[in-house]
Amino acid sequence: MNLRTRVCIALAATMVLLMVGIYQVSSALLSRSFAQLERVRTERNVARAYRGFQQMIGDLHQKAVDWALWDDTYRFLADRNEAYVQANLAEQVLRDMKVDIILFLNTSGQQFYHARVKRLPDFPAPDPEILRALVAPLRHRVLNPGRQSGFQGFVMLQGNPMMISMRPVLPTKDVRPHRGWIIFGKYFDHGALAALSERTCLDIHALHMDGDPPISPEDTQAIVRITSENPYPLRAAGHQTIHGYVRCEDLFGQPALVLKTVEPREIYWQGQRSIRTLMGFLLLACVTFCAVILWGLERLILRRLTSLSAQTDQISQEGTAQQRIELPGSDELAGLAHSINGMLAAISERNAALEHALEGIARVDAQGHYTCVNTAFAAVFGYRSEEMIGTAWCQYLYPKDLEQDQEALHHAYQRMLQEGKAEVEIRGYRRSYQRFHAQLMLVAVRDRLGQYAGHYQFLKDITERKRLESQIAHQALHDALTGLPNRRLLMDRMQHAIQRMRRSQHAVAVLFIDLDNFKVVNDSMGHEAGDALLVAVTDRLQFCVRETDTLARLGGDEFVLLLEDLTHVSQACGIAERIITALSGPVHVGEHEVYVTASIGVAYSDDATTTPETLLRNADTAMYQAKARGRSGYTLFEPSMNARAIARMELEMGLRQALERDELRVVYQPIHDLRTGQLRGAEALVRWQHPERGLISPGEFLPVAEETGLIAAISYRVLEQACRQWQQWYHEHPVLAHLELSVNLCGKQLQDPRLVEQVTEILRRTGMPAERLCLEITEDELQLDPERAVARLQQIRDLGVHLAIDDFGTGYSSIGRLNQLPVHHLKIDRSFIRRLGQAEDAMTTVDAIIMLAHAMEVAVTAEGVETPDQCLELQRLSCDAAQGYLFAAPLSAEQFTQYLRQSAYFPLPAEQLPDTLPQAA
Secondary structure, X not given: OOHHHHHHHHHHHHHHHHHHHHHHHHHHHHHHHHHHHHHHHHHHHHHHHHHHHHHHHHHHHXXXXXXXXXXXXXXXXXXXXXXXXXXXXXXXXHHHHOOOEEEEEEOOOOEEEEEEOOOOOOOOOOOHHHHHHHHHHHHOOOOOOOOOOOEEEEEEEOOEEEEEXXXXXXXXXXXXXXXXXXXXXXXXXXXXXXXXXXXXXOOEEEEEOOOOOOOOHHHHHHHOOOOOOOXXXXXXXXXXXXXXXXXXXXXXXXEEEEEEEEEEOHHHHHHHHHHHHHHHHHHHHHHHHHHHHHHHHHHHHHHHHHHHHHHHHHHHHHOOOOOOOOOOOOOHHHHHHHHHHHHHXXXXXXXXXXXXXXXXXXXXXXXXXXXXXXXXXXXXXXOOXXXXXXXXXXXXEOHHHHHHHHHHHHHHHHHHHHHOEEEEEEEEEOOOOOEEEEEEEEEEEEOOOOOEEEEEEEEEEOHHHHHHHHHHHHHHHEOOOOOOEOHHHHHHHHHHHHHHHHHHOOEEEEEEEEEEOHHHHHHHHOHHHHHHHHHHHHHHHHHHOOOOOEEEEEEOOEEEEEEEEEOOHHHHHHHHHHHHHHOOOEEEEOOEEEEOEEEEEEEEEOOOOOOHHHHHHHHHHHHHHHHHOOOOEEEEOOHXXXXXXXXXXXXXXXXXXXXXXXXXXXXXEEEEEOOOOOEEEEEEEEEEEEOOOEEEOHHHHHHHHHHHOOHHHHHHHHHHHHHHHHHHHHHHOHHHHHOEEEXXXXXXXXXXXXHHHHHHHHHHHHOOOHHHEEEEEEHHHHOOOHHHHHHHHHHHHHOOOEEEEEEEOOOOOOHHHHHHOOOOEEEEOHHHHHOOOOOHHHHHHHHHHHHHHHHOOOEEEEOOOXXXXXXXXXXXXXXXXXXXXXXXXXXXXXXXXXXXXOOOXXXXXXXXXXXXXXXXX
């Protein structure tokens, strides 16, 4: 049965049912509609009555506003003049205004004046005091009375409704405070009710809620139905009239008055007559409608639906979205045709968008052949879209990786069938045989029966991402500056090298390479120069190694070389020598020419049980031994070195504890004037009194303190302790005020930006005179940062502290640089003094140093004087002072005190002098 037949049958059945039921239904529906119309009209009239009542109150309120903003009223509340009373508050004036009372209140709410009249015979004259008491609570609601302030409404006064308006009295224009309140009151009597009925053209009755006069039971039932949802309840009084009610609330929000309207039921009777007339016309209309609707449906709908269906079937059979449906008109069917054309256009646009999408999209049938391929998808493989259609998609995978990817593809295919989609990474190849990586999303397509009908492929080329991932992985395992493997990759390769050693029976070796004095280059020339030097050193190291070797950088100036497939330790030593030779030549860093050397530790092992950590630690230990032996060389690891390394570590730990436990002791070596032989001062030296090992030589623990950075803390500790001791000697023997105390400064202190502040604070705490203190610094420490060192030394000299260069002649500077340094003393190294009288060059050197120093007004002190001949020779060369075992060894504070008692400054009786001098501490 086609659509036309079904529509005709349905329409005929509908018309029959309509004609049968229309008479029964229409009567009830129309009656209800007319009743509703009657209700709406009555509710509007009730609302109009209520608005008329409010307008009457508004009229009274407007009079009150005019009086409240009248300057005469404002003055009346100030002076209570009789002229105002005679002119405005006379009884006739109130009758003309139809006002029953005018009441004036002052700002405190007390009655100021009132005027009233018994205008109505049935209503008593209003009592002003009762009215004042009623409105008193309202006045307190307005905290700051203004021109817009006030109240209007009605109250029940003496059992009768009275419309009132209360306003603050203000001047007309100026902004001045109010002087009180004015209240207009008017009874809502029968005359007012008649005026309201006349104004609204309605029959209005007023019902008092207090029951005086009593309200009928019918009216009471209607009044109780008044709610916020039903403010105007209605009551039909038979078939002739209908009553409407509205409740009026007084100024206190209490229901006090009900307005009732009485209207004839004209609409109801008119509706009944209309229903009877309409029924006749409806019967005729139904018959006519059936004929017309059948003709209209055929012409306007059914025929056009047939055309729409035929054109849609044609487009579906041809399978193209380019055709359009032609259906003239502007009705819903034409709109449907337009919507179908829009859908066809959207499909065409979507196909075009898919074709030009940046992401590769393709359609694969159930047999695994491409049926639709967009340009981006084909471009990934280097083909045109039409070339790939009809080909199997698996043939585009990289042949070498097909077996490796087959399992992953199989799992992805199964997951797609189960879950509807799956994602997998594939490796394919382009037409040019260039390999690429891609991320493939498979989305299943199912037919109407839910059977698998193929799938869509969404392809994204991730070759660049894979390249970046590889690059990041490379950066994670390689040094950023040199490109060499880092510690992580080195340890991995060492582990594999040891595993290969177990199979090949060959040995491996690790060379730990540390550049000598690299920090000097970095500090003096800058970090960029240091980086350039590291890159140049890397190039030279790579030139010395084999392709199978691994050269790594651990950080800073530390390199590690891993050697494999060795048969003898000499092979590792040979490569170490080759590296030392390669680094011996100058390196060009910018405009400078730098010489760099290296200390190399060699760890050789053919033990398959060794570990990478052990090999690296052994090579590191051997490297430190190479540095201790003079640097610029290599040292082969021996098991005994571990014991020395452990001993050094224990020494470092003990030294840290020595600072905490105060185990460091200060000793003093006298300095004598060679011209007079008298005591000139003393040099403070540090000693370590170990609780178990006893006295430890400075040559054993000071290098460790230098390497660990503890030397600065030790030096500051020695400086403060020595200054306190000098102060003690001075207080006990004021004659020693001329003695000078010499204390050594280390390189770490010279680099400390707080050096001057620390020295100043120690002088303050100990009370040591600055001019009695001499700080000594070696030549080598001055070379670390000459400009900054000279600046800090000048700041110390400005404090009044004397400065001296210690061990002069052993560093890299020359005496010609003395005029650039703010020093007072120069101490010739003991290596020159020891050779006096034995080597002519030593005599010449010492003589030249003394002459040039004196020419620059710098005093000279000789260190390490041990024989009288050396002392005489120094006196002959005009040396200023000397110290050494000839005079006394370094003495403890107690021993030095005893030494002072034997000097010329303490002329004690001979029997009080000790028999022997104190021994060295």
